[in-house]
Amino acid sequence: MSDRYLMTAGSGSTELEVRKSRFIGHVARATTEEEARAVIARISKEHWNASHNCYAWSLGEYPRLQRSGDDGEPSGTAGVPMLEVLRQRDLTDTVLIVTRYFGGTKLGAGGLIRAYSSAATAVIEHVGIAERRQLARFAIIASFEDAGRLENALRAAGDEPDEVAYSEYVAFTMTIDPARQPEFFAWVAEQTSGRATIEHHEAVFAEVRFDPCLATTGLYEE
Structure with a gap:
């Protein structure tokens, strides 16, 4: 058992715009897969008319339970970059959702990866990290x-x-x-x-x- 864990300091959201698409980052705590899925379901319900509600989570001790989902975006362009944001900061018991409202301009794979990474990073920095x-x-x-x-x-x-x-x-x-x-x-x-x-x-x-x-x-x- 580790004597030290990093996680989101709480819940919150931020928004950024990339070529007229809105990317809304959400972060919250979750200690079980059921809690993580409940957070994703709640955000998806709030943003039912969004183009995508992509997610990533990291839970528990090592080896951690980690999952991600692209929700219709090209494979590997949304959930995986978001999960990498969690991994780079060594965060656990944290769930990320990035809601996208499509603005009419396609971003390409590289643009999507950057946008979802940026949205995930922005909301984590906004809410802060607790130990x-x-x-x-x-x-x-x-x-x-x-x-x-x-x-x-x-x-x-x-x-x-x-x-x-x-x-x-x-x-x-x-x-x-x-x-x-x-x-x-x-x-x-x-x-x-x-x-x-x-x-x-x-x-x-x-x-x-x-x-x-x-x-x-x-x-x-x-």
Whole structure:
């Protein structure tokens, strides 16, 4: 199982015109083939009078389930170029549809490939890309004596607890990058003079903003 996935950040659409033909790109999330087909059916119903509603999707982990369709365009000129856009960006759980309203001028195979690729690229760039990354979730168990100082130190360091629970002790639920754990645990020990303990380790997935140039930044709320 991979600890990192890229996918569309959401749903949306964009439009471009090529020699009087309208190409409307749509993108949405889907985690199953049934969900992907439902998205395609919905868009096709909305654009029932379009010349073509071509599609491509990429789902799941490696090896990914990938499909494409030309919906009447010459074979290989629409769905395959759209699927290549998904592959180049390593996107999964993403479905693309490009709706074409024919403008009266034939584009030729090369022109169609460029138009469908451009429409797919435009809508992905418009909506953005999210990263789903595996993180470590655990609880810091501290005495009431240490809890106030530890909570202030956590917040000052930018490590906001997911939850703070009070019983005979104080439990801070935290979610961090697994690579930070050794350093973070040592820091907690230093803050509490070794009195705090760590419990309930588990791996969770959370979405983070993805910038292809700057890598990743802060967490989205689930």
